[in-house]
Amino acid sequence: MSNNPADDYPSTAAFTPTSRFLVALSSFRAMHLRDPSSPTTAADEPAPAPAPGASTPSLRYHSTLELYARKLSALSTVDALRRGPGEALLLAAASQHVRRWERPRKDYAEGLSGYKMWRTALNKFHADIAHDVMRQAGYVEDxxxxxxxxxxxxxxxLKKTLQRAPLPEREDELKDPEAHLFEDAVCCTFLHLEFTQFASSFAGDRDKLVRLVAKTWAKMGPLGRGVAVQELVGKLGDEERQVVLDAVKGAGAAAA
Structure with a gap:
């Protein structure tokens, strides 16, 4: 077996990996391995060569995100999505939050307006990196x-085609089911990997945490909500689980 997981990348019914796709995937992997939050990687060091079992928080995030993209695709009621994630969705999943540490939240103003500016800038930053990686891997703009x-x-x-809440109850009623599947995968990854630590930063303001989780829940479609309830919420600690349940209840009341 190769030392580079990209060489053993699994096909889907919708997409068989090409050589240029695997080159792009390897480029993203090298970026994820440079995550400075890893105790074995410093931001000013050369990127380490990919090795079996090598991982960083960034790489774990993207592996988990792709896992949920594949899981949600398999559960989709939309025929085109049920065949598995296509090339665009897989590339987007590989570049979501890539090199995020280069655009820290602290560089933007506090409060909601500063947060929105940061998120908008991040989305563009990731999209620009994805474009450059694809071009260097052999994708041709012309x-x-x-x-x-x-x-x-x-x-x-850039999340251009996401609908605002409240979302329809049926997946096939969404204007862009693939975009919402991607957003669901992002939200599930957040619940899986990041929510417990995120919740701990709101120890003195539970009501605010509930409101933020309710906003996340409102962005999720029926697929993502189903996976969250069946596989994720029950694995949280008692306090975190109750926060999510209260948020879901509040989101439901607001939509009624």
Whole structure:
């Protein structure tokens, strides 16, 4: 077996990995391995060579995000999505939050307006990196098919086609089911990897935490909510689980 997981990358019914896709995936992996929050990686050090079992918080995030993208696709009621994530969705998943440490939240103003500016800047930053990685891997901007792929990856990362809450109860009633599947995968990854630590930062303001979780829940479609309830919420600690349940109850009341 190869030392580079990209060489053993699993196909889906919708997409068989190409050599240029695997080159792009390897480039993203090298970036994820440079996550300075890892105790074995410093930001000013050369990127380490990919090795079996090598991991960083960034790499774990993206592995988990792709896992949920594949899981949600398998559960989808939309035929095109049930065949598995396509090339654009897989590339977007690989570049979501890539090199996020280069755009820290502290560089933006406190409060909601500063947060929104930071998120908008991050989305563009990730989309620009994805574009450059794809181009360097052999995707051609002037090719009609590739140009469409460039645009789709960018749209997914910029979240251009997401509908505002309340969302329809049926997945096939969404205007862009793939974009919402991607958002659901992002939200599930947050619950899986980050929520417990996130919740601990609101120890003195439970009501605010409940409101924030309710906003996350409102962004999720039926697929993501189903996976969250069946596989994630029950694994949280008692306090965190009750926060989510209270948020879900509040989100339901607001939508009624």
């Amino acid at each position: 090719d009609e098919g590739d140009a469409e792929l460039f645009g789709r990856v960018r749209d997914l990362l």
